[in-house]
Amino acid sequence: MSGNAAMNDWLKAFNLDRPLLIAGPCSAETEEQVLVTAKALQNTDTNVLRAGIWKPRTRPGNFEGVGALGLKWLLKAKRETGLLTTTEVANPIHVDLALKHEVDILWIGARTSVSPFAVQEIAEALKGTNKIVLVKNPINPDLSLWLGALERFYKTGIEQLGAIHRGFSSYKDSLYRNIPEWQIPIDLRQELPDLPLILDPSHIAGDRKLIFDLCQTALDLNYNGLMIETHPNPDQAWSDAKQQITPETLAAYTRKLKVRKKSSSNQDYETSLSRLRLQIDKLDEQLIQILIDRMQIADKIGAVKKTHNVAILQPERWQAILQKMINLGVDKGLAEEFVYRLFQAIHQESIAHQQKILHTTSAKQANSH
Template identity: 65%
Template sequence: MENKKELRNWLDEFNLDHPLVIAGPCSAETEEQVVKIAKQLKDSDVSVLRAGIWKPRTRPGNFEGVGALGLKWMKTAKEETGLLTTTEVANPNHVELALENDVDILWIGARTTVSPFIIQEIADALKGTNKTVLVKNPVNPDLSLWLGAVERLYTADIKNLGVIHRGFSAYEKTKYRNNPEWQIPIDLQNRFPDLPLILDPSHIAGRRDIIFDLCQTALDLNYDGLMVETHHDPDNAWSDAAQQITPATLIQFMKDLKIRKEISESVDFQNKLNNLRAQIDVADNHLIDLLAKRMRISDEIGKVKKDQNVSVLQTKRWNEILGNMVLEGEQVGLSEEFILRLFKAVHQESINHQEKVMKAK
């Protein structure tokens, strides 16, 4: 994408002294519900009211949204509170209906982002619009797919763009509904720093008790905004009840969250930071040397296995290593999640080295 600075203009227009906050129910249920929540959010840091009108559900039979009728409810809420509005669109028909009802911001969901064909259809339907369009990350951890969706929209002359980080599905379950995989949005932010980045902590968490910590992490990483699911009666919400919080809770969150400065001009700060970064550089170089040494040992193991016609994968040995490393990691303050991911990557690289030795003539 060229002329990336054009992408930032829509966020600057809010002229906020805090991150952009988008909030509202997972699903629009009734007009009374939408308007009530909007009024509870009116005098807060919230600038945009969100509500799902069409809800793509994993399995049939669950509540799939009220449909176009809900757009009129959002329009009423906008008129009564002055909040801007946003909803998810998943096809050109949704786009047409949202534009007809003057929805201010349209977002593209994670299930839609995975399909370049559907993204292209939506981009064609939005071609040249001055509305803001936000793209959620795809369900799978694929940065290229995420950026590809943004690029298709940008090519359609849509300049008011942003991205939403809602986490990624994984085969192995963790404490999150969707794993954050923080490095992926960080890589995106590094490549396109003028593309606004918004966190959706509700879909990452899947439960309300860890939403605050996710929001703080996002602000520590210089995210531009938050999209938080809020409901006046979360426990009785028609969809995703466990991950919604009340407007009052969100308002308190915004008071308690710490907004970090990007940089300090203090000389003492810069000296300390430079010193610590130099130590990090030394440690990183040492890590590379150790990993290279480990892979050289793997090469030798591969030769021994090849000579004796023994298979590369030794499951019992691998499970022993993994269990021991998790215990060792806990003793030095390293999380189980980190150790598992690190050593699985190391193990895969070791397998690759041994396979190469096996195939050599």
């Protein structure tokens, strides 16, 4: 599957001079709401109308979609505006109904892509069609699961594939509803360089104030498109009200967003970039050496703890180091979450080194048994 250019053909067929834009309400609520939204989106750069028909919720009791009735509204909106349509499908029944109502693009939600059984059933239901299928990242940060979901469709004969980055759940409090974990979609791109990648900033943000910056970040990283939840009256939305924007705001955002070139042949650019990358390479080498030196000290600490039969984890010491480093990093312009994750990883590696020391039996001790 890696590097298969056919996966990118469907996007090229749109003949776009800007990234693909998918927009529409989180949920189809009424026929009027869907049609009003679609007609308003005609005045924007929107290429595809989205709307949730079936809404799998984390907990029961919330609005879970109008069901198949909403597909009739999507079809009517498509015929009246010329916009293509897309919706989420979570099982073969949804697939069958969506196909009967001429839905152009089907997407697989994060709660579905986490389940290989569910993905396989949907892939089998789509076998023999030429539909475009977009696969959202699974809710947990697992690149293999995301790749596996895409591979199941490809092996069933679905070549018109794309990925949607909607962020990852975390038990830790964060600025975002779902943490972006930008490195994971970057790694996905390394595995599948021809796979179109679309950002869903609405589900990452959980707050409309964060959407523009997330979109710009995606374009800075050469994403191929955006899927933005758009509603004529966001505060009155039946689901995810806080993360939806109006069609007018969408139009304003897309006018302001800057689409980056993939590269430049300008000599000044090449010279400046080469010089700066050389500096980065040297600093990266220094970082690795500093980490090696740190772990060698961790080994010595492990030996001292072993001699005195002391536990590896010292919570008060760890919390003091973590808070000190966060404060220092934030004061110098680093993101708190970045510093937190960096030192979590360093701490885990230090623990692993000390565990190895504590569990190592010396040759002298081994010979005495």
